[in-house]
Amino acid sequence: MKNIFFLVLSIIFILSVFSCENQIIQYNPKNQNNFYYPLSVGSVWTYRLDSIIYDNSGAVVDTFQGIVKETIIDSFENSTGNIVYTIERANKEGDSWKVTDIWSTFKTENQVFRTEDNLKFIKMITPVEEKLGWDGNAFIDTENTIVKIAGESIKMFDQWYYRYTNVGVEETIGTNTYNDVAIVQQVDKEDSYSRRYSIEKYAKNTGLVYKKMIILNTNNTSESIPWEQKAEEGFILEQKLISYTK
Numbered sequence: 001m002k003n004i005f006f007l008v009l010s011i012i013f014i015l016s017v018f019s020c021e022n023q024i025i026q027y028n029p030k031n032q033n034n035f036y037y038p039l040s041v042g043s044v045w046t047y048r049l050d051s052i053i054y055d056n057s058g059a060v061v062d063t064f065q066g067i068v069k070e071t072i073i074d075s076f077e078n079s080t081g082n083i084v085y086t087i088e089r090a091n092k093e094g095d096s097w098k099v100t101d102i103w104s105t106f107k108t109e110n111q112v113f114r115t116e117d118n119l120k121f122i123k124m125i126t127p128v129e130e131k132l133g134w135d136g137n138a139f140i141d142t143e144n145t146i147v148k149i150a151g152e153s154i155k156m157f158d159q160w161y162y163r164y165t166n167v168g169v170e171e172t173i174g175t176n177t178y179n180d181v182a183i184v185q186q187v188d189k190e191d192s193y194s195r196r197y198s199i200e201k202y203a204k205n206t207g208l209v210y211k212k213m214i215i216l217n218t219n220n221t222s223e224s225i226p227w228e229q230k231a232e233e234g235f236i237l238e239q240k241l242i243s244y245t246k
Contacts (some may be wrong), residue, residue: 006213007026023103034107035204035205036124036128036202036203036204037107037123037202037207038205038206038207038246039072039083039085039105039106039107039227040072040085040246041072041074041075041085042200042246043071043073043244044069044070044072044122044243044244044245045207045208045241046070046241046242046243046244047067047068047182047241047242048064048065048174048240049064049065049067049068049237049238050063050064050065050181050237050238050239051063051064051065051235051236051238052228052235052236053149053150053234053235054150054232054233054234054235055150055151055152055233056150057211057219057232057233058230058231058232058233062150066091066092067092067242068089068090068091068092069089069090069092069097069233070087070088070092071087071088071091072085072086072087072088073086073087074086078106082106082107082108083106083122084104084106085105086102086103086104087101087103088102089103089238092196101117103115103116103138107124109123109126109203111124111126112125112211119139119140119145120139120140121136121137121139121140122139123136123184124182124236128167129164129167130165130167131162131163131164131165132164133161133162133163133164134162134163136160136162137160140157142157142159142160143155143158147155149215149233149234149235150216150233152233152234154215154217154234156196156234159187159196160186160187160196160198161182161186161187162184162185163185164182164183164185165184165185166182166200167183168182169181170184171183171203171210173201173209173210173241174241176209176241178203178204178209179204180203180204181201181204181209182202182203182204183199183200183201184200184201184202186198186199186200190227192221193216193217193219193221194216194217194218195214195217195227195231195234196214196215197213198212198213198214198215199211199212206244207244208241210238210240210241211237211239212238212239213236214227214234214236215235215236216231216233216234216235216236217231217232217234218230218231218232218233219232220232
């Protein structure tokens, strides 16, 4: 179950172009994704993961805590002249690390791309401005992308929509305080049978410092019962940065 879940927990995506009427966005060279998404070979991000997985129509609720590390181990120039960085992901098992995935990422002047499990996503765009949104799932068939969670098939990315909700705010994540954080709201919607919520926070000169996902399904339509109690399948994930070295 752990391996299946780790394939899913960091898949976070972006949908649909957003525009504001009568809004004029001024280009600010100091407010670029280069600051919020630093990349260099040898950089290491270590995260704490806390999750709850719902299985067997909600009869089984499994909790999981772990540590995951992302290391940029190499880089190369692709056919379009962009520098692509190779990411090695590893789970901590006792005193050692077990490599689970090899992903990749690169950025252009206006966009940040990240490929996870052969799915390509647009993580950020420029300028980094509040209320600005974009189609980060442009390379993904969201209607037919199914994720297996504890043996259950879940369509988790349908109708996601990403936008910057806050930029340049102070955030305390765990024991660390970051003075300049850009917050990306990826989805926040629910109906009688499903709850979808996902958010990422990027700190200037650090990268991703926080992530939370709530992906739940149920047949219990009672509005008086919290989702954490009536969920029958899916998961809740919280990811916090422990350390970053570059």
